[in-house]
Amino acid sequence: MKLVERMPRLQSCQAAHGLSDEQKEFQKMAFDFAAHEMSPHMAEWDEKEIFPVETMRKAAQLGFGGIYVQPEVGGSGLSRLDTSVIFEALSTGCVSTTAYISIHNMCNWMIDTFGNTEQREKFCPELCTMDKFASYCLTEPGSGSDAASLLTTAKLEGHHYILNGSKAFISGGGDTDVYIVMCRTGGKGPKGISCVVVEKDTPGLSFGKKEKKVGWNSQPTRAVILEDCHVPVTNRLGQEGQGFNIAMRGLNGGRINIASCSLGAAHACVQLARDHLLVRKQFGEALSNNQFLQFKLAEMATKLVASRLLLREAAVALQESRSDAVSLCSMAKLFVTDECFNICNQALQMHGGYGYLKDYAVQQFVRDIRVHQILEGTNEVMRMIIARSLLSESG
Amino acid sequence: MSRVLVGVKRVIDYAVKIRVKPDHSGVVTDGVKHSMNPFCEIAVEEAVKLKEKKFIKEVVAVSCGPTQVTETIRTALAMGCDRGIHVEVSGKDYEAMGPLQISKIFAALAKKEEASLVILGKQAIDDDCNQTGQMTAALLDWPQGTFASEVTIDGEKVKVVREIDGGLETIKISMPAVLTADLRLNTPRYATLPNIMKAKKKKIANMKPADLGVDEPPTRLAGVKVETVDDLVAKLKANGTI
Numbered sequence: 001m002k003l004v005e006r007m008p009r010l011q012s013c014q015a016a017h018g019l020s021d022e023q024k025e026f027q028k029m030a031f032d033f034a035a036h037e038m039s040p041h042m043a044e045w046d047e048k049e050i051f052p053v054e055t056m057r058k059a060a061q062l063g064f065g066g067i068y069v070q071p072e073v074g075g076s077g078l079s080r081l082d083t084s085v086i087f088e089a090l091s092t093g094c095v096s097t098t099a100y101i102s103i104h105n106m107c108n109w110m111i112d113t114f115g116n117t118e119q120r121e122k123f124c125p126e127l128c129t130m131d132k133f134a135s136y137c138l139t140e141p142g143s144g145s146d147a148a149s150l151l152t153t154a155k156l157e158g159h160h161y162i163l164n165g166s167k168a169f170i171s172g173g174g175d176t177d178v179y180i181v182m183c184r185t186g187g188k189g190p191k192g193i194s195c196v197v198v199e200k201d202t203p204g205l206s207f208g209k210k211e212k213k214v215g216w217n218s219q220p221t222r223a224v225i226l227e228d229c230h231v232p233v234t235n236r237l238g239q240e241g242q243g244f245n246i247a248m249r250g251l252n253g254g255r256i257n258i259a260s261c262s263l264g265a266a267h268a269c270v271q272l273a274r275d276h277l278l279v280r281k282q283f284g285e286a287l288s289n290n291q292f293l294q295f296k297l298a299e300m301a302t303k304l305v306a307s308r309l310l311l312r313e314a315a316v317a318l319q320e321s322r323s324d325a326v327s328l329c330s331m332a333k334l335f336v337t338d339e340c341f342n343i344c345n346q347a348l349q350m351h352g353g354y355g356y357l358k359d360y361a362v363q364q365f366v367r368d369i370r371v372h373q374i375l376e377g378t379n380e381v382m383r384m385i386i387a388r389s390l391l392s393e394s395g
Numbered sequence: 396m397s398r399v400l401v402g403v404k405r406v407i408d409y410a411v412k413i414r415v416k417p418d419h420s421g422v423v424t425d426g427v428k429h430s431m432n433p434f435c436e437i438a439v440e441e442a443v444k445l446k447e448k449k450f451i452k453e454v455v456a457v458s459c460g461p462t463q464v465t466e467t468i469r470t471a472l473a474m475g476c477d478r479g480i481h482v483e484v485s486g487k488d489y490e491a492m493g494p495l496q497i498s499k500i501f502a503a504l505a506k507k508e509e510a511s512l513v514i515l516g517k518q519a520i521d522d523d524c525n526q527t528g529q530m531t532a533a534l535l536d537w538p539q540g541t542f543a544s545e546v547t548i549d550g551e552k553v554k555v556v557r558e559i560d561g562g563l564e565t566i567k568i569s570m571p572a573v574l575t576a577d578l579r580l581n582t583p584r585y586a587t588l589p590n591i592m593k594a595k596k597k598k599i600a601n602m603k604p605a606d607l608g609v610d611e612p613p614t615r616l617a618g619v620k621v622e623t624v625d626d627l628v629a630k631l632k633a634n635g636t637i
Contacts, residue, residue: 021466021469022591022592022595025469025470025473025586025591025594026588026591028430028470029473029585029586029588029591032585033585061587062585062586062587062588063587063588063589064588067588071589076588076589076592078588
């Protein structure tokens, strides 16, 4: 199976351009890990729907369990740009697994940032080592894009919240240990939402059937069902009413991460397409002599580099808490996930019939990143956020 | 047992498709991905493991070449070496450099640093010489355990299982000694994110071969072509070689 282990370096699309020496080291290590520990198993994990716990724990030993979590609770304390570079590299080995690792990181960061000392010390170290895994629970059957209309209630009774409701499409649901649940403690709208940590095996916590998906098959997706689920008040992150804000702050970084996964997939696909064009012959010559394909490849590479630049700029804006950070993160997520899907799709087309076979990796990259245009805020919602920023008084 | 010197060589990455330069003077190296020689990675891993088992106190990573080799030394530091030494050789001198010059440098450093062990990869994947370890041992008059697939420290001695043509050979040599790492000696670790960051603060000393009393490599003389074997034999007799 032709995979990305032997990736020839494309000069103009080099992922290492513009990075510091240290970032190049992180990237090199992540590329090596992806090539040796993930890439050889990518197809099997997809076909057999295996959640690769051991491989992820190996990744955690290298510091990938809490990349932007503080070192005093076991994290690596790196920047958003460092994180983006790492996820981009890991994705070349398996998008689905890297995407789950990024969701786990997002949850870990939320506890690290909004939790009190007890919560951080209780949850973060084990999340950093991936002794425990996390899930992010915001979406419900009735509220996806309209996230603030969520209905899961959390009624305060003594020292517990009693949670009732259900969450949909939860990545890792049923196989993870720590669930970050956004629920309604107050009135309507975003200000009535709080964020609580629900631990596995809490009575009243159950799961729906494992969903059958087009991609992202190395992570299980299930509904999370809460029926009179008692959660200690001490598991609430931040203040009552702060939950929606916490959820959205988590997503800003999550969007950079997901876009980074799309970028890695597109990078891998450009290299696969290039290799194929050089090797495949029709009409008496290599496909690489065909001007249409040359131009198509050039467009793909151009969009790849443009995507990378926008994404890295958004990552820097986020880590510097710039005023345009939210807008840039939305722009980056929108542009990068759309363009990278097109790149991967074009790469599949260039492979002809072979592109449609599961023996070739390109189709898995296409299937795996298709959902990046939908989750963590649909690309339509990204437009809403950007437009709102442009049209507001301060925009 | 205090200090181990590990040699690390910066070579063209094993996965790169090698291309010959248009003037046939060598292979294309500009802009081509380089990494640490895989056998050197195994050597570093073994040294770091010995330190973790507390047989040695300090691992020093050494590389000879132009500025770019410091990247390779940094990777060794990220894998767990304590400090680095960059012996600077650039341009034409670097191209002319071979195992003999390198081993002179290593021998000088081994004495200067009072190393108990010098661990090298068995060969580099660019020139496949398989000479530096052996020459270094000869220059130092130290015992050598080459093609090591297993290394065990036993007091002041080292037990080395060697991969040889006939199978496996076990020898016991006294320290100080030179070892060269073969493929199955260990599986090199990935550098962890925290270790990559710690590596930034570790020191890399800079020096020239002259600082170690090692001469420039001699200029290569042109060869002579002959037509027949008889001519060859005659020439060799004439200049006293045979």
